[in-house]
Amino acid sequence: xxxxxxxxxxxxxxxxxxxxxxxxxxxxxxxxxxxxxxxxxxxxxxxxxxxxxxxxxxxxxxxxxxxxxxxxxxxxxxxxxxxxxxxxxxxxxxxxxxxxxxxxxxxxxxxxxxxxxxxxxxxxxxxxxxxxxxxxxxxxxxxxxxxxxxxxxxxxxxxxxxxxxxxxxxxxxxxxxxxxxxxxxxxxxxxxxxxxxxxxxxxxxxxxxxxxxxxxxxxxxxxxxxxxxxxxxxxxxxxxxxxxxxxxxxxxxxxxxxxxxxxxxxxxxxxxxxxxxxxxx
Amino acid sequence: xxxxxxxxxxxxxxxxxxxxxxxxxxxxxxxxxxxxxxxxxxxxxxxxxxxxxxxxxxxxxxxxxxxxxxxxxxxxxxxxxxxxxxxxxxxxxxxxxxxxxxxxxxxxxxxxxxxxxxxxxxxxxxxxxxxxxxxxxxxxxxxxxxxxxxxxxxxxxxxxxxxxxxxxxxxxxxxxxxxxxxxxx
Numbered sequence: 001x002x003x004x005x006x007x008x009x010x011x012x013x014x015x016x017x018x019x020x021x022x023x024x025x026x027x028x029x030x031x032x033x034x035x036x037x038x039x040x041x042x043x044x045x046x047x048x049x050x051x052x053x054x055x056x057x058x059x060x061x062x063x064x065x066x067x068x069x070x071x072x073x074x075x076x077x078x079x080x081x082x083x084x085x086x087x088x089x090x091x092x093x094x095x096x097x098x099x100x101x102x103x104x105x106x107x108x109x110x111x112x113x114x115x116x117x118x119x120x121x122x123x124x125x126x127x128x129x130x131x132x133x134x135x136x137x138x139x140x141x142x143x144x145x146x147x148x149x150x151x152x153x154x155x156x157x158x159x160x161x162x163x164x165x166x167x168x169x170x171x172x173x174x175x176x177x178x179x180x181x182x183x184x185x186x187x188x189x190x191x192x193x194x195x196x197x198x199x200x201x202x203x204x205x206x207x208x209x210x211x212x213x214x215x216x217x218x219x220x221x222x223x224x225x226x227x228x229x230x231x232x233x234x235x236x237x238x239x240x241x242x243x244x245x246x247x248x249x250x251x252x253x254x255x256x257x258x259x260x261x262x263x264x265x266x267x268x269x270x271x272x273x274x275x276x277x278x279x280x281x
Numbered sequence: 282x283x284x285x286x287x288x289x290x291x292x293x294x295x296x297x298x299x300x301x302x303x304x305x306x307x308x309x310x311x312x313x314x315x316x317x318x319x320x321x322x323x324x325x326x327x328x329x330x331x332x333x334x335x336x337x338x339x340x341x342x343x344x345x346x347x348x349x350x351x352x353x354x355x356x357x358x359x360x361x362x363x364x365x366x367x368x369x370x371x372x373x374x375x376x377x378x379x380x381x382x383x384x385x386x387x388x389x390x391x392x393x394x395x396x397x398x399x400x401x402x403x404x405x406x407x408x409x410x411x412x413x414x415x416x417x418x419x420x421x422x423x424x425x426x427x428x429x430x431x432x433x434x435x436x437x438x439x440x441x442x443x444x445x446x447x448x449x450x451x452x453x454x455x456x457x458x459x460x461x462x463x464x465x466x
Contacts, residue, residue, distance in 0.1 A: 047460035054413040064358040067411040107348040184408030236464030243459025
């Protein structure tokens with residue numbers, strides 16, 4: 001068994017929180033530059049210029065790209081041969097989030113209960129933690145802070161098998177059309193197909209947190225990603241929703257096994273600040 | 282061709298009538314930061330017959346919940362939040378003399394009608410350009426409800442804050458019109 005201390009987990013999560021919120025991934029920045037080169041609308045090009053300049057300021061001054069530094073979504077892959085020492089894994093992740101969001105001057109946007117008092121927890125905990133046990137003696141931590149402007153515009157569509165590929169395309173298109181300018185386009189769109197209700201949503205979230213330069217390894221789904229992107233960009237929503245030819249940088253699709261009677265489709269939208277940071281311990 | 286305007290708050294009805302959907306504007310002066318919780322509190326104050334913490338006449342509300350200021354800075358990153366969440370509260374404020382709002386995203390029919398009927402304006406700031414926008418903000422002073430943290434009602438001094446006119450007082454909505462030339466589906 002390889003030992004990994006909760007202190008290392010806590011400090012790594014804290015570092016990833018600041019890194020993800022203040023430094024746009026190079027691939028997302030490259031996608032912005034590509035969009036700037038091909039956007040047809042002059043207003044859209046102005047918006048993209050602002051976003052590129054904004055990413056530059058955020059990185060140089062180590063300040064958040066967006067004031068909504070989100071709920072902290074953590075994907076953790078824990079090797080079965082790891083022994084976590086000194087405390088509990090989830091406590092360490094939450095301590096890391098509290099530390100990163102406090103010391104890094106990130107906004108605390110988590111309320112402890114959704115309906116009555118909605119009291120802010122004050123340190124952006126609890127994180128949303130998705131843990132998988134995997135082979136090996138490493139821990140991979142991927143932090144994808146997610147703002148509410150885009151998160152609020154996601155949707156789950158419980159289709160049936162007869163709806164097929166056309167049904168999936170219609171569900172994605174209608175969700176993005178309805179989202180309009182609110183999720184801060186150009187966006188990255190995560191689509192989860194299959195599973196059941198909760199698994200489709202988790203697939204969509206994973207797709208959303210995937211890099212813009214990644215492709216689904218299955219060529220059929222990679223082709224679907226391209227077709228969906230082309231369709232979405234024909235909506236004309238454009239940068240900041242002010243009209244234009246680039247509504248999304250990328251559509252990422254994840255799929256999984258499903259029931260013989262089901263075709264769940266979840267759409268999780270990410271904003272132009274498609275942020276994530278990863279570390280392997 | 283869209284025009285460019287340099288505006289100083291408070292705005293007069295004449296200022297507002299010159300604005301057309303799609304125009305650019307650079308705003309200077311005092312604007313008021315408020316989002317979900319502050320709007321709820323303002324509405325509760327009005328229901329109880331109490332005055333608002335600021336005189337809304339000719340003023341602009343900016344929908345923003347900034348990140349914390351680093352030492353030596355007036356404010357952290359401060360881009361717009363989604364305006365639609367404030368739709369339920371907005372028509373009442375516009376009737377009280379508020380000149381308009383700065384935010385992002387589509388508004389309800391009731392808000393669009395209130396903008397037209399009361400000669401008001403809705404501006405969009407660029408969502409996601411929060412670090413860039415914060416450079417236009419000279420000061421940030423909490424006026425009410427400090428316990429709301431980033432949702433407190435605050436006065437902000439801004440200089441040449443860049444915005445786009447989304448809804449003008451003639452009923453035009455840039456979110457509807459802007460996409461038409463680029464929509465091919």
